[in-house]
Amino acid sequence: MQEPSTETERGKAGRRAFTMALHPSPPVLEIRGLTKTFPRRGKRPPVTAVDRVDLTLEAGEIVGLLGPNGAGKTTTIKCVLGLIRPTAGDIRVCGWDVRTHHHKAIEHASAVLEGARNVYWRMTPRENARFFAGLHGLDHRAHRSHIEELLERFGLTDRGDEPVINLSTGMKQKVAVVCALVKQTDLVFLDEPTLGLDIETSLELRGLLRELARKTRRTIVVSSHDMDVIQDVCERVVILKEGRVVADDRVDSLLALFRTRAYRMVLSDGLVGEVVERLARAVSGLSVTARGERTELEFELPAAERLYEVIDIIREGGAVIETITQKEPDLEEAFLRVINDTGSEGGAGA
Amino acid sequence: MKRWTVFKAVFVKNLIELRRYLFNLVTGLVTMYILFLLLFFGARAIGGAAVKVGDTLEGLVVGYLVWLFAIIAYQELAWSISTEAEIGTLEQLYLTPAGFGWVNGSFLVARFVTNLAVITLMLLAVLLTTGYRLNLDLASLLPLTVITILAPCGFGFLMGGLALVFKRIQNSFQILQFVFVVFLMVPVSEYVWARYLPLSLGNHLLRKVMVEGYRLWELPAGDLATAVGVGLAYLLLGVAAFGYCVNVARDRGLMGHY
Numbered sequence: 298m299q300e301p302s303t304e305t306e307r308g309k310a311g312r313r314a315f316t317m318a319l320h321p322s323p324p325v326l327e328i329r330g331l332t333k334t335f336p337r338r339g340k341r342p343p344v345t346a347v348d349r350v351d352l353t354l355e356a357g358e359i360v361g362l363l364g365p366n367g368a369g370k371t372t373t374i375k376c377v378l379g380l381i382r383p384t385a386g387d388i389r390v391c392g393w394d395v396r397t398h399h400h401k402a403i404e405h406a407s408a409v410l411e412g413a414r415n416v417y418w419r420m421t422p423r424e425n426a427r428f429f430a431g432l433h434g435l436d437h438r439a440h441r442s443h444i445e446e447l448l449e450r451f452g453l454t455d456r457g458d459e460p461v462i463n464l465s466t467g468m469k470q471k472v473a474v475v476c477a478l479v480k481q482t483d484l485v486f487l488d489e490p491t492l493g494l495d496i497e498t499s500l501e502l503r504g505l506l507r508e509l510a511r512k513t514r515r516t517i518v519v520s521s522h523d524m525d526v527i528q529d530v531c532e533r534v535v536i537l538k539e540g541r542v543v544a545d546d547r548v549d550s551l552l553a554l555f556r557t558r559a560y561r562m563v564l565s566d567g568l569v570g571e572v573v574e575r576l577a578r579a580v581s582g583l584s585v586t587a588r589g590e591r592t593e594l595e596f597e598l599p600a601a602e603r604l605y606e607v608i609d610i611i612r613e614g615g616a617v618i619e620t621i622t623q624k625e626p627d628l629e630e631a632f633l634r635v636i637n638d639t640g641s642e643g644g645a646g647a
Numbered sequence: 648m649k650r651w652t653v654f655k656a657v658f659v660k661n662l663i664e665l666r667r668y669l670f671n672l673v674t675g676l677v678t679m680y681i682l683f684l685l686l687f688f689g690a691r692a693i694g695g696a697a698v699k700v701g702d703t704l705e706g707l708v709v710g711y712l713v714w715l716f717a718i719i720a721y722q723e724l725a726w727s728i729s730t731e732a733e734i735g736t737l738e739q740l741y742l743t744p745a746g747f748g749w750v751n752g753s754f755l756v757a758r759f760v761t762n763l764a765v766i767t768l769m770l771l772a773v774l775l776t777t778g779y780r781l782n783l784d785l786a787s788l789l790p791l792t793v794i795t796i797l798a799p800c801g802f803g804f805l806m807g808g809l810a811l812v813f814k815r816i817q818n819s820f821q822i823l824q825f826v827f828v829v830f831l832m833v834p835v836s837e838y839v840w841a842r843y844l845p846l847s848l849g850n851h852l853l854r855k856v857m858v859e860g861y862r863l864w865e866l867p868a869g870d871l872a873t874a875v876g877v878g879l880a881y882l883l884l885g886v887a888a889f890g891y892c893v894n895v896a897r898d899r900g901l902m903g904h905y
Binding site for chain 1: 652664738898903
């Protein structure tokens with residue numbers, strides 16, 4: 298892996314910096330009130346897949362888009378790319394209205410939508426990369442060094458002239474990502490980029506994405522069910538539920554929110570039922586596990602100072618606290634918490 | 648410039664795929680070779696000594712080519728869209744600054760050029776095999792063929808658009824195939840309205856060139872202008888229908904479905 302060194306890329310970065318110095322650039326992506334409703338056959342009511350979504354992404358951000366199945370992630374991405382026509386709302390990519398200036402907007406956006414299915418398996422990685430560059434109006438001869446550099450970065454140089462069909466799942470996935478990156482767009486969508494990959498390849502791809510965002514100041518949106526990928530790669534996370542944004546925060550802020558609340562205690566004795574009942578009233582999500590002589594408690598507090606109240610209840614119950622640890626929440630827990638905390642009407646949960 | 652780059656990319660991809668699906672290409676070539684042989688020997692058997700073999704044969708060859716190109720024009724785009732949807736690349740083709748219509752138009756032109764090259768080679772191979780000589784005025788025939796297949800290209804865009812919405816529409820090809828034969832057979836000199844049908848006037852002018860020995864510039868200017876106008880009208884209608892279908896597919900979120 299090396300610094301983007303092609304003249305094209307350096308020139309592009311330079312031009313971008315120069316433009317930004319002259320006039321502040323518009324956000325890379327600006328979504329206002331995006332709504333998409335799909336009609337259904339017969340007299341059944343229409344389905345609202347995306348409901349008044351607002352979102353702004355700046356240059357160089359790497360953002361995770363999370364949500365349960367049917368939350369509206371893919372519909373939102375496809376609306377941005379113009380593949381689905383929104384029912385209402387405005388979408389601008391680098392200042393270009395997707396509805397009225399799709400050709401201009403799409404110059405700044407690329408995507409991997411269905412993983413390895415996005416490329417031609419009968420063609421080689423090099424042929425695919427050249428074709429998708431050409432499809433974006435970039436002559437592959439003028440961008441040869443950039444194409445070769447990407448193939449090199451993604452470890453595809455040696456297999457660059459072999460039909461994609463002969464490559465492993467991980468390599469196919471990498472070819473798809475290369476074909477999105479070869480377009481040199483400001484905004485890149487990666488829908489489930491690590492789906493079906495083994496852990497080693499997934500880790501490698503995550504590293505490549507992090508480095509890419511850092512070095513090229515591209516805005517990358519990663520939609521994935523794999524929380525580890527989002528936690529590992531993204532700085533910011535947007536959580537969708539039933540078509541609405543229910544959380545939009547930095548990953549570390551979201552984790553910190555739950556870190557202050559989640560605790561694990563080990564007691565040297567058992568607890569009588571009455572004490573457990575008092576504890577259940579004082580905390581939320583209480584779980585009590587007997588481990589031989591010891592008892593393990595896990596719970597969350599609405600506020601940190603309530604910990605004293607918990608300690609008092611245990612002391613009055615005659616048990617001795619051996620250890621208290623603040624439980625380290627991962628993004629999966631935070632995600633589930635946000636999803637469960639928000640009712641079916643949505644609303645900010647974090 | 649950007650559009651030219653997109654066209655080149657589509658053209659090269661078309662060539663690569665022809666090479667990769669070599670078996671399909673070879674069987675297509677063999678089939679075409681056999682069809683041409685049948686055409687040549689059939690013409691001789693039917694025409695015999697009483698018919699001016701040259702006229703009949705040239706008429707048959709060009710008539711067959713027009714029909715072949717018409718079929719290619721209206722079927723291949725729909726096939727291509729169905730296939731791209733199945734393999735998962737259709738949405739990527741939409742993500743081009745040149746526009747989805749341009750990509751598909753480039754595909755049609757690329758297929759026309761490669762098919763023309765392949766068919767010409769086959770025809771030459773058959774001429775060498777049989778010892779026949781054809782008297783073809785290419786300077787007149789080539790532009791007239793292009794004018795004639797403008798309308799089928801319009802149908803190609805229409806069918807491509809329907810394929811975007813309904814995904815599998817191959818059964819309707821057979822109906823259209825017969826309809827096209829009817830268009831080719833309607834006598835334009837007897838019915839004025841037939842001039843406005845797809846293929847009919849173009850085919851009539853092609854026959855004038857081949858059978859009566861006219862050159863392109865000797866044909867009635869009004870007929871030529873009508874043929875161009877009718878061809879362009881059907882092409883534009885097809886492109887408009889394609890655009891409408893693209894929007895329907897986008898409204899219903901069907902672009903990535905198969």
